Amino acid sequence: YWLCCGHNARLKALEGAREVPGKEGAIDENFFFNPAAVIIEAARRMHEWAGIRERIQDSSEFFVPAGELAGTQVLDLDDMALNVLDLVDGKRSVARIVEITGCSSFHVFKALATLCDRGQVRLLEPQELAANALECLSEGRMADGLNLLEKAAEAGIGGQEAHLTAAKAYQSLDELEKAAGHYKTYIEGLVAAGDRKSTRLNS
Numbered sequence: 432y433w434l435c436c437g438h439n440a441r442l443k444a445l446e447g448a449r450e451v452p453g454k455e456g457a458i459d460e461n462f463f464f465n466p467a468a469v470i471i472e473a474a475r476r477m478h479e480w481a482g483i484r485e486r487i488q489d490s491s492e493f494f495v496p497a498g499e500l501a502g503t504q505v506l507d508l509d510d511m512a513l514n515v516l517d518l519v520d521g522k523r524s525v526a527r528i529v530e531i532t533g534c535s536s537f538h539v540f541k542a543l544a545t546l547c548d549r550g551q552v553r554l555l556e557p558q559e560l561a562a563n564a565l566e567c568l569s570e571g572r573m574a575d576g577l578n579l580l581e582k583a584a585e586a587g588i589g590g591q592e593a594h595l596t597a598a599k600a601y602q603s604l605d606e607l608e609k610a611a612g613h614y615k616t617y618i619e620g621l622v623a624a625g626d627r628k629s630t631r632l633n634s
Contacts, residue, residue, distance in 0.1 A: 483544045493555035495521030515542040524578045561589040591620040
């Protein structure tokens with residue numbers, strides 16, 4: 432599923448084949464399987480994926496632990512869910528968790544959906560984005576802080592200050608194109624609000 436849907440791979444069934452053209456040696460019997468089983472499993476996962484995406488909209492979302500967790504609440508979690516839960520801190524996006532775990536998006540999304548259903552994690556509220564971003568930047572977690580600022584700006588949280596903070600952070604990383612984009616949005620916002628004096632000072 433991960434190869435076919437995520438990386439556009441294709442399967443080719445070689446019925447009864449003992450050798451692969453252009454390859455040396457014989458095919459190990461451990462690689463023999465019924466192609467129908469692959470199709471059925473792919474269909475099952477696609478149906479499961481649709482349900483997961485109803486709870487986890489996309490990889491730019493942020494989740495936070497839902498209160499204090501007692502030790503007994505995690506005893507029945509599998510290793511995947513435990514690893515994901517350990518990384519959920521309200522500052523790492525789903526994409527960052529996928530990157531850190533090295534697992535497929537499907538498995539990380541599925542673990543998060545399970546944790547949501549159990550009430551162990553919740554979606555970070557929009558009004559929490561800016562505060563968490565500033566904490567990340569102060570801790571030197573620039574990538575996480577910028578992801579939060581981008582999400583806040585997209586949601587219209589933090590006003591023009593979110594764009595100004597993002598611009599300065601990108602500038603400190605020499606990502607000048609992204610910095611210029613946020614400076615432009617910041618200044619356009621001031622002009623639209625009629626704050627021409629601040630616009631001249633910031634220019």
